[in-house]
Amino acid sequence: MSGGDRFVQTLKKLNYPKAAQLDGEDFDWLFEAADFKPFLDWFCSTTSEQNVMSEEKLQAFNTLKESGKPILDGKALDEVLKTVSRSKAPAIEEVAIEKLEEELQALQNVTSLHLRRRNKLQMVASSNSQTCLKSKDKEEEDGRALHEVLRLLQVTNKKLNHELQSVVDGVQMLMSFFAVPEAVGELSHQPIFLSQVLLDKYLSLEEQSTAALASFTKEHFFEGMSKLVEGSDKDFQLVQLNVNGSGEDDTLEDKCKEMMRLQLTYICAKHKLIEMKAKSGSLKVGLQWAENNACAMQDKSSRKEENLKARITSLKNETLQIEKHMDTITSEKLPGLVRENAQLLNMPVVKGDYDLQMAHQTLCSSRQDLVCDHLMKQKAAFELLQLGYELELQKHRTVYRELGSIIQGLQESSNKLEERLTMISNVDLLSSSKPRSNIDSKDLASHRLYQLLDGDNTQKLFRTYDGLESVAQKLTQDIACLRDQLEVSEQEHSLLFSTLDSDLKELHNFMYPEGNALLLTTPELSGQFHEFESQLEKLNRITVEILGDVQLKRKILECNKLQQIEKQLYVYFFQNEEHLKSIVGKLEAQTGGGTSA
Known part of the structure; x- marks a missing residue:
């Protein structure tokens, strides 16, 4: 149980009015003070209902006080009692001593109660004076703190006003970015965002460029060229000499006829060229052989005529055989080979035709590359513009979300501020003229x-x-x-x-x-250690001597019973004197009985 609860329980025992309404925790601080705690402990442990004056005595005391008669206490009361005892000794003797003692005890209790109340009031007065001094110091300190807080609030208010002004300027600048144009096609300020830039000139230029590109394609990519390009896979073929154009178009038939004429002309020219080359080659070989044989015949004219004739006859035979072989080749093998390889003779003509078509195709592809480059540039410009618009749209959405969150935060702050203002303006929380003790x-x-x-x-x-x-x-x-x-x-x-x-x-x-x-060691410590060792040796020697004496005395005591009795008497003398006296008495009684007998 805490001290405050003990104090409240004591007041309830004493029938103190409204003691049930008191809370023990409100009096715990009194027991924490070192000056009050002994008195409160004594009060809680010793006081009871007997120490409380009855209502009759209180009424009698009040009537005595109202009568105006002086009330004696202390030394004055003792002197009066002495005089009364001297003057009225016979009457006092009649009063019972017990009653006087009770009254004396009651008066002493009242005196002690008055003393305690006086001490308590003195302590309360001292605590009140101390509290008043502390409250004055606290008031001065709170005043200084209030002035400091006011100064800080003024500085904070200035900073807040400056920040608010900067926020207002920033909002105005941000609103100027999104200003509405004064007239259609005209802006009241320099454009900040890409969406504010007018693209009429750019679009007109792009339209002009597109029209020029269309005219260029119509001019250079005509209808016949496109058909030529589409039918190039069919045209890239070797034209046969026996092509029949009955089932083909007129243009293709004319082209085939022209190709056939070119091929025949080329084959005839090639045949004549081969014949001329063969004749010139045979003439060159014959001349070379004649020169070689002429030189040899000049050197060996006389001796080798017979050999020469034989060689001539052999060569003539070989020539005849070669001619026969050539005739067989030209009549039998050569026509078939010529017919089989006739297509190969048309390759230069076809190659020239292919080169012409490749030149036309290269020119067409170069012009197509120009058109594709222009179209790619135009597409890249449009895609870049689209990407810029998408990025700007994403940034605008981000700004919109952030502004929405800021507006929401400001709305919540304003709602909280309104709640605080309503709470502050509550009548229950305002300071009233009458101070209240309870919260x-x-x-x-x-x-x-x-x-x-x-x-x-x-x-x-x-x-x-x-x-x-x-x-x-x-x-x-x-x-x-x-x-x-x-x-x-x-x-x-x-x-x-x-x-x-x-x-x-x-x-x-x-x-x-x-x-x-x-x-590690000092001379002093070493000397002390040597001295300690010598003392230990001396102690060991003395211990050994004492053990030897003890053993010797034990042997003597075991042999001599008289010395055993003497030892026991010495033990009784030092430890139990009463037992020694009883033993001595018994011995004296025995010796006395023995002498009388």
Whole structure:
């Protein structure tokens, strides 16, 4: 049970009025003060119903006070009692001694009660004076803090106004970016976004370029060229000499006839060229052979005529055989080979035709490349413009979302501000002319502050501002006490660290007297160790001697019973004198009985 609960229980035992309405926790702070706690403990442990005056005595005392007669107490009461005892001794003797003792005890109790009340009132007055001084100091400190807070609020207000003005300027600049044009096709300012740029000139230029490109294609890519290009796969064929144009178009028939004439002309020319080359080759060979034989015949004219004739006859035979062979080749093999390889003779003509078609195709492809390049540039420009519009649209959407979130945040802030203003303007929270001692149940901030300072989360019916102030004062005292303890501990730690540092330095100087060499032993320690060893040896020797004496005495005691009895008597003399006296008495009685007998 806490001290406050004990105090309330004692008041209930004494039948104190309205004791049931008191809360023990409101009196716990009295037991925490070192000056009040002994008195309160004595009051709670010793007082009872017997120490309370009855209503009859109180009425009698009040009537005595109202009568105006002086009330004696202390030394004056003792002197009066002495005089009354001297003058009216016979009457006093008639009063029972017990009644006088009871009255004396009651008067002493009243005196002690008055003394306690006086001491209590003195303590309350001192605490009130101390509280008044503290409240004055706190008032001055709060005034200074209020002035400082007002100054900070003014500075913050200026900063806030400056920030708001900058925000307004930024919003105006942002709104100027999205300004509506004054007239159709005209802007009141320099365009900022791509969507604000007018594209009439660009589109007109693109239309002109498209029209020029269309005229160029009509001019250079005519209908016959396209058909030629489409039918080029069929035209790239070797024309047969026996082509029949009955089932083909007129143009293709004319072209085939022309190709046939060219092919026949080329074959005839080629045949004549081969014949001429063969004749010229045979003439060259004959001339060369004649020259070679003429030289040989001049050298060997006489001796080899017979050989020459034989060689001539053999050569003539060979020539005849070669001629026969050539005739067989020209009559039998050559026509078939010529007919089989006639198509190969048409290759140069066809190649020339192909080269002409390839030249036309290259010219057409180059013009197509020009057109494709222009179209690709035009498409790239349109795609770049589309990409710019898409990026700008995405940025506008992002800005729209951010502005929406900002508007939502501002709306929430304004709603919270309105709630605060309505809460501040609440009549229940306004300071009234009559100060209240109890905290209002609607004042949740004060109740929460009381719970935070007191550390008690239980719901209480009544909480007073005085209790809140006392809890706050207790908290400030605890903080000051903790700060003092912290300062004292820091000082102790610093002192301890300084002493430890000095001891470490002394130990270092002692262990390293020469700077680097570690000193493990000192002459003083070595001398003390030698002395200690000698004392240990001496102690061991004495212990051995004592053990020898003890063993010797034990042997003597085992052999001599008289010395055993003497030892027991000495033990009784030092440990149990009564037992020794009883033994001596028994012995004397035995010796006395023996002598009488």
